[in-house]
Amino acid sequence: MRFKKELDFVHLSKFFYIFSIALTVAGLIFLASFGLNYSVDFKAGSNVDISLSKNLTLEEVNSAVEKTGISSEPSITLGSERVNVRYDQVLDEQQDEALKAEILKLDDKASFEINTVDTEMSKELARNAIYAVLISCLGIIIYVSIRFEWRFALAAIVSLIHDAFMVVAIFSIFRLEVDLTFIIAVLTIIGYSINDTIVIFDRIRENLRFGKQKTYEDLKELVNKSVAQTLMRSLYTAFTVFIAAFFLLILGGESIKMFSLAMVIGLLFGAYSSIFIASPIWLLLKKREKTNVKSPAKG
Template sequence: MSFNKNLNYVHLSKHFFRLSIILTIIGVISLAVFGLNYGVDFKAGSNVDISLSKTLTEEQVQPILKQLGIEEGADIAPGDQRMNIRFNTVLSEDNDHLLKQEILKLDDKASFEVNTVDTEMAKELAQNAIKAVLISCIGIIIYVSIRFEWRFAVAAVIALLHDAFMVVTIFSIFRLHVDLTFIIAVLTIIGYSINDTIVIFDRIRENMRFSKLKTREDLVNLVNNSVSQTIMRSLYTALTVFIAAFFLFLLGGESIRMFSLAMVIGLLFGAYSTIFIASPIWFVLKSKQKNNPAKTSKATN
């Protein structure tokens, strides 16, 4: 099933290139000015997740934090029969005991899950997260270069880095909470993005076997036809996963909310980049080769 064989995706991609460049510049500025809203996983502190039998408000808990003397360094996130309190410092044993004791006075059925990260552990987690992304990109470049060619690898990595950076940009602009589940979401998005991109690249390679690429227009038609032949599969796959991630965001617990949101954002940008970023970038790289008479002759033979 074809989406629209007459649609010129290569031509349309010029407008989306500009949009992506603008979003990237906004993201760089946002990260330079605001940075990311790191959670306890990436900075020293304590995270207290409380399960309740009734709903408590921030106003009810604030006096308890004042009693602890650390109300200025705490972020309270109330929910439906749940509450999350993030402290910028590591809770002492006395404060931990006092907090639980006072919360139990408000709800005697409350249960607590306390996670504490020291400074060294936070730095190590942040470094490992960056290494994980870099290693995955290197692995993808090697795999795609062997399976296809280096132009496909470059285009694929640019597209997946674009998707990951767009998610980071959204989280930076809106000051959304970044923790380990966010990193897991970014790595998942990278995996999804490369899988979707490979489908189109595989069709391009297959169509190249039966195409005589003598002019730039032939290459344009090749890319447009390949995208049109696979676009519905890409959109259906993206829509299916998007619906699951969206309802997970709406109905899931507080602990996976940011993971679900990152997935929703990443899936949207992934579907967009697969069609209007990855294949057109390969076209740009390939067209430069086709403009070289020697290489053109070699490629045609």
């Protein structure tokens, strides 16, 4: 499928800018007001994963948990022959044994896996997650700067930050739970997005070699042409990965639900950021170079 030359991707990017800016502002407001809904992975507490030999109802599990006498109200998630009970407090040995005893009354073949995160460990996990994202972004800047030029690198990193923050904003606005798999999803989205962006940038660089761009309109036409030439490849790739992530969300287990959801959201934003965010930003930076080169001649 070929797109007409007159299809102006640069002009269409203005509408995507407006949408992204509006969502960014909303995300910043929610983050400042409510923060993120961290799971037990990032805050002190205990996570009890229970494997069962039969399915239990939510009422049965709630009743068993209430009989333990633990003051903290847990978050309970039911699965097929599995129950996950999460407390915001760290359970001591006596509380662990009380919970096990009540569940064993319902299923004497139940097995337990209890993970505890203390305050210092949760803070360290949060710091390391931020460092992982920042270091990956820094590595991408260096790579793109060496392979292309700093304008491509700056445009690429803005696009990556956009994709990552859009996922964070959605999770903050809808109070979705953020766990360790969420960080993995964000890093995966960054890797996917830079791959798609590099494909378009490579085509822009190639077209620059075979044409003489003297004005902004020439550069704009070149960007539109480059995007059109790589668009179907980008859409096919995005759609293929999206389908895989979508079925992971629908059919996958509870433990990877937030990972799959973050991937689905990130892929949707990543599908348009390379086209409507990264490329137009490079065009703006290149336009300023053209302007700066021409200005001394006027004197």
